[in-house]
Amino acid sequence: MRRLLSSLLLSSSLLxxxxxxxxxxxxxxxxxxxxxxxxxxxxxxxPQATVDQAIAAPLGWFGVNAxxxxxxxxxxxxxxxxxxxxxxxxxxxxxxxxxxxxYIIGNNRDPFGNGGYMAQHERMMTGMFAIAKLTPRxxxxxxxxxxxxxxxxxxxxxVGSAYTTADASYLNxxxxxxxxxxxxxxxxxNPNYQEGMVGAMLVSTLYLGGRTATDTFLNGxxxxxxxxxxxxxxxxxxxxxxxxxxxxxxAGAPSATALQNAIKNYRYQGLALDKLFDIYVLLANNxxxxxxDCGLNNGVxxxxxDGQHSGYLIADCAELPNKGKVGQLKExxxxxxxxxxxxxxxxxxxxxPDLINHAVLxxxxxxxAGTPTTAxxxxxxxxxxxxxxxxxxxxxxxxxxxxxxVYQLPASGIGNGFEFNRPLWEKVIAPAHGL
Numbered sequence: 001m002r003r004l005l006s007s008l009l010l011s012s013s014l015l016x017x018x019x020x021x022x023x024x025x026x027x028x029x030x031x032x033x034x035x036x037x038x039x040x041x042x043x044x045x046x047p048q049a050t051v052d053q054a055i056a057a058p059l060g061w062f063g064v065n066a067x068x069x070x071x072x073x074x075x076x077x078x079x080x081x082x083x084x085x086x087x088x089x090x091x092x093x094x095x096x097x098x099x100x101x102x103y104i105i106g107n108n109r110d111p112f113g114n115g116g117y118m119a120q121h122e123r124m125m126t127g128m129f130a131i132a133k134l135t136p137r138x139x140x141x142x143x144x145x146x147x148x149x150x151x152x153x154x155x156x157x158x159v160g161s162a163y164t165t166a167d168a169s170y171l172n173x174x175x176x177x178x179x180x181x182x183x184x185x186x187x188x189x190n191p192n193y194q195e196g197m198v199g200a201m202l203v204s205t206l207y208l209g210g211r212t213a214t215d216t217f218l219n220g221x222x223x224x225x226x227x228x229x230x231x232x233x234x235x236x237x238x239x240x241x242x243x244x245x246x247x248x249x250x251a252g253a254p255s256a257t258a259l260q261n262a263i264k265n266y267r268y269q270g271l272a273l274d275k276l277f278d279i280y281v282l283l284a285n286n287x288x289x290x291x292x293d294c295g296l297n298n299g300v301x302x303x304x305x306d307g308q309h310s311g312y313l314i315a316d317c318a319e320l321p322n323k324g325k326v327g328q329l330k331e332x333x334x335x336x337x338x339x340x341x342x343x344x345x346x347x348x349x350x351x352x353p354d355l356i357n358h359a360v361l362x363x364x365x366x367x368x369a370g371t372p373t374t375a376x377x378x379x380x381x382x383x384x385x386x387x388x389x390x391x392x393x394x395x396x397x398x399x400x401x402x403x404x405x406v407y408q409l410p411a412s413g414i415g416n417g418f419e420f421n422r423p424l425w426e427k428v429i430a431p432a433h434g435l
Contacts, residue, residue: 038369041432043362045088046081050423054078054085055096057420060124061109062237070112072121076417077424079124080356083131084428086138087363094138101132101142105149110235113153113242114178115160116185120196120353123203126157127356130207131363149233154204155217156230156238161200162218162263163254167270169262176262180244181251187268190341191287191330191350198268198283199357202276206364211274218263223256276366280357281376287350288379290328292386294320296342301396304403311342311398313390314406321389327382332390338401344391345407346399351387352417354380355424362432377433384425391418 046054057078064070079100085093103109104125111122129150133139142150160179163169165187169176177183187197205214223242230239244253254262266272271279295301295312302311313320329347334340358380361367394408409415413422 040365040369041362041367041373043084043088043359044428044431045090046085046428047423048090048092050081050420050427051085051090051093053419054081055093059100059103061104062111062118062121063109064237070118072111072118072124075121075124077124077352077420078417079128080131080359081420081424081428083128083135084359084363084424087131087135091137097128097132097138098141100128101150102146105146105153106234108236110237111153111157112180113156113160113238114180114182115162115164115176115197115200116178116182117193117196119157119161119200120192120349122157123196123199123353123356126154126200126203126207127360129154130203130360133207134363149235152230152233152235153238154207155226156235156242157200158204158208158214159218159221159226159259159263160241161197161204162266163259165197165201165268166262167267168264177252177254178241179253179259180241181248181253183252190334190336190346191283191354192346195283195287195350195353195357198279199353201266201268201273202280202357203360205273205276206360206366211272214273215266218266221260221263223259277361277368277372280361281372283357284354284376284380287330287354288327288376288383289330290326290333292320292322292325292328292382293333294323295395296333296340296398301342302340302398308403310396310403311340312396314394314396314408316393319389321385322382325382327379328386329383332386336400338399341399343397343399343404344387344395345397345404347387348391348416348421351383352421355421355429358429359424362429373433377430377435380425381430381435384430388418388422 057076058074060072060074060079062070062072082093082097082100086097111125112118164176164178164185170187175186178185185193185197187194205211208214208217227239227242230242244251245255268279269282293299294317299312299317301309304310329351331346331350332342358367367373391407391409394406396406397404409418413419
């Protein structure tokens with residue numbers, strides 16, 4: 001029996017070795033010549049010390065101040081770390097993750113979904129939902145009513161950003177407003193707008209199950225019925241924004257018909273929603289598009305009326321890593337309505353949602369291995385290193401035509417959510433890419 005088996009194995013091996021029996025090798029190359037497919041990158045588990053910080057952090061929520069300005073309180077990145085930790089099997093984060101999910105879906109704490117500036121902050125919660133849904137151990141503890149509320153939030157933030165980013169909304173030079181008539185937005189503005197607005201399309205599409213499900217929802221969207229669902233679910237912020245065209249006709253909000261038509265057959269820069277990674281690459285390549293330098297005007301900064309300077313690294317320019325390489329966050333060397341811009345807080349506002357968009361894509365297995373990913377990740381690595389160096393050494397911020405003073409993290413590195421977003425890059429995302 002052993003001799004027969006050996007003979008069969010020998011005959012089989014000859015099929016790939018040339019000679020009279022090698023005709024099969026013309027259809028199938030030798031095994032040694034085949035390239036194994038590259039494995040898609042997989043998120044690493046957050047360090048327990050960072051998870052413990054996220055557990056100890058306050059719960060995030062959305063609100064409106066006395067002057068009507070919207071904000072997201074405690075939206076520093078802890079929600080994403082909690083979701084990723086649970087997704088990776090760390091049960092210590094489960095209870096706080098569930099608490100955060102339940103906290104944000106009612107009692108006047110829900111997002112706004114107007115499709116504009118606040119989308120970057122909404123990613124802290126919508127990104128959390130998109131990852132938490134992949135963790136049955138956590139997700140199945142939510143009631144049917146709670147899941148319905150999350151579904152509505154994800155659909156609402158999708159609709160808002162679909163309207164403000166769709167190719168159809170910008171035809172013939174048109175520029176859309178937000179769903180509440182807000183004019184302070186454009187899909188082509190700086191990354192702190194783009195990463196939130198377009199990122200909503202990535203995150204909600206994955207949450208809903210992909211292009212087919214998302215297109216079906218957008219193509220069949222009926223505005224009045226959806227507003228009724230938001231109101232019935234007690235999602236007061238979203239209901240108010242989506243009802244603006246009725247409650248405040250002079251606000252300039254889009255009509256139900258205009259909204260419904262614009263979001264049908266959604267395309268962003270010609271790309272449909274089965275091209276999520278391609279859309280992400282467009283975003284990230286723009287967000288990390290500047291050349292690393294020490295500040296405006298060759299590191300000198302702009303001159304202020306009192307003779308001082310702003311928009312530059314205040315110390316150790318000679319030690320700045322990657323000087324001259326592409327990958328610096330765009331808003332370290334960009335512009336706004338008042339001229340030049342170079343500010344850590346604006347650069348950071350593009351960096352945070354980009355990391356969340358990236359993490360959600362990875363969790364859903366939509367970041368491929370290979371050259372396109374390597375190229376964009378190389379840029380992000382340059383930009384992350386540059387950001388962390390500048391906030392550590394101190395950077396004098398300039399934006400909107402004025403000086404915002406020096407921003408510098410304390411030696412502990414804790415503050416403004418850097419304690420969450422730095423390890424999100426360095427310990428969770430970067431290791432997945434071999435960095």
